[in-house]
Amino acid sequence: MVLERSSTSSVRQPPKFQMKIDPAVHQAVAQFKMPPELVFGETKVPVMYSAPFANGAWGGGTLEPYRPLQIDPAAKVLHYGVEAFEGMKAYRGGHNRPHLFRPEMNWRRMNRSLARLAIPELPREIFFEGLDAVTDASASLIPTGRGQSLYLRPYVFATDASLGIAGPATSYLFLVIASPAGAYQAAPMKILIEREFARAVHGGTGSVKVGGNYAAAFLSSQRAYEKGLSTTLWLDAVTHRNIEELSGMNVVFVIDGELHTPALTDTILPGVTRDSVIQLAADLGLKVHERTVDIDEIVDGIHSGRVSEAFACGTAAAVLAIERLVESDGRVHALSKSPGPIADRLKAALLDIQEGRAPDRHNWMLEVPPIAHS
Numbered sequence: 001m002v003l004e005r006s007s008t009s010s011v012r013q014p015p016k017f018q019m020k021i022d023p024a025v026h027q028a029v030a031q032f033k034m035p036p037e038l039v040f041g042e043t044k045v046p047v048m049y050s051a052p053f054a055n056g057a058w059g060g061g062t063l064e065p066y067r068p069l070q071i072d073p074a075a076k077v078l079h080y081g082v083e084a085f086e087g088m089k090a091y092r093g094g095h096n097r098p099h100l101f102r103p104e105m106n107w108r109r110m111n112r113s114l115a116r117l118a119i120p121e122l123p124r125e126i127f128f129e130g131l132d133a134v135t136d137a138s139a140s141l142i143p144t145g146r147g148q149s150l151y152l153r154p155y156v157f158a159t160d161a162s163l164g165i166a167g168p169a170t171s172y173l174f175l176v177i178a179s180p181a182g183a184y185q186a187a188p189m190k191i192l193i194e195r196e197f198a199r200a201v202h203g204g205t206g207s208v209k210v211g212g213n214y215a216a217a218f219l220s221s222q223r224a225y226e227k228g229l230s231t232t233l234w235l236d237a238v239t240h241r242n243i244e245e246l247s248g249m250n251v252v253f254v255i256d257g258e259l260h261t262p263a264l265t266d267t268i269l270p271g272v273t274r275d276s277v278i279q280l281a282a283d284l285g286l287k288v289h290e291r292t293v294d295i296d297e298i299v300d301g302i303h304s305g306r307v308s309e310a311f312a313c314g315t316a317a318a319v320l321a322i323e324r325l326v327e328s329d330g331r332v333h334a335l336s337k338s339p340g341p342i343a344d345r346l347k348a349a350l351l352d353i354q355e356g357r358a359p360d361r362h363n364w365m366l367e368v369p370p371i372a373h374s
């Protein structure tokens with residue numbers, strides 16, 4: 001089942017507030033010192049956007065210097081994990097103004113995540129106001145080198161100061177923060193096949209982007225790290241045979257030169273990168289199969305050589321090669337090509353569009369307008 005809410009929901013549209021801009025924003029950006037090395041997600045631009053939801057409606061947004069939040073110790077997000085988020089990027093390399101990549105998909109997905117948590121719909125105007133404001137204010141801090149960008153993190157969480165669980169929360173905060181992102185330098189990944197725990201169940205929250213999914217995955221990540229591996233490959237919770245995805249990225253296998261990726265179900269997060277890679281593969285004349293992918297087929301195929309490549313896709317890394325799958329007892333299934341030529345071609349095709357070197361044939365790039373000052 002896919003939760004899709006029509007735009008004519010019962011939530012009142014926001015009054016057309018003028019966004020408040022704290023004048024200290026400009027000084028915060030001017031004084032910001034970029035660290036010599038960018039570690040993904042560590043450095044944050046010194047501005048943030050927020051908009052509250054209370055009394056049945058979203059209120060006006062504020063752009064201000066990045067600061068700690070004050071929330072009540074009983075805030076529902078802290079106890080019941082009422083939080084949903086997005087991850088997306090703005091690119092400045094190759095463009096005059098920063099451009100967002102397929103942001104409409106993130107807005108739609110965010111609203112599917114919110115709906116699943118019984119959180120009111122976030123209007124398009126507020127989502128984009130937050131992204132545009134943070135991106136424009138920090139445009140001078142977006143690195144422009146190959147593979148570099150501004151990683152944007154829009155998120156919503158419940159602020160109700162109540163430990164009660166009789167019904168959903170009634171007050172929320174929408175925030176946008178951002179992190180300048182260097183080229184993702186990670187080596188091809190070594191991945192733990194998780195045959196004990198499950199990330200998602202039918203009817204659960206696996207196909208929406210909520211913090212709780214990650215909370216449930218970190219013990220497996222820890223086991224992977226302890227073995228020197230990068231992350232977990234999740235299998236379905238019922239049969240423990242069907243490949244689903246990685247903890248924060250979708251997965252694709254190259255079998256006999258064609259792409260095979262798990263078909264989307266309600267236990268797989270529909271990645272914007274996955275969708276884009278499938279389109280780009282078709283553009284390049286590659287066959288793509290979205291289907292049930294059995295772990296035994298992949299393990300056998302790796303050893304017979306039919307599975308020549310495997311890679312992950314997600315916003316942070318774009319396309320990232322997988323070098324080996326590893327069992328919890330240490331047995332290794334090593335891919336013959338890593339990074340392989342198909343992963344390399346798809347990554348280049350994607351970055352070329354994002355960084356303005358290739359024509360944007362699918363209209364994926366959206367220019368960020370300057371902040372409207374009153």
Ligand SMILES: *Cc1c(COP(=O)(O)O)cnc(C)c1O
Pocket residue numbers: 087209245246247248249250269270271272273274313314315316
């Ligand atoms: C965000 C995410 C992805 C990747 O989605 P993109 O839109 O491509 O960044 C994949 N799997 C999970 C579990 C995710 O949370």
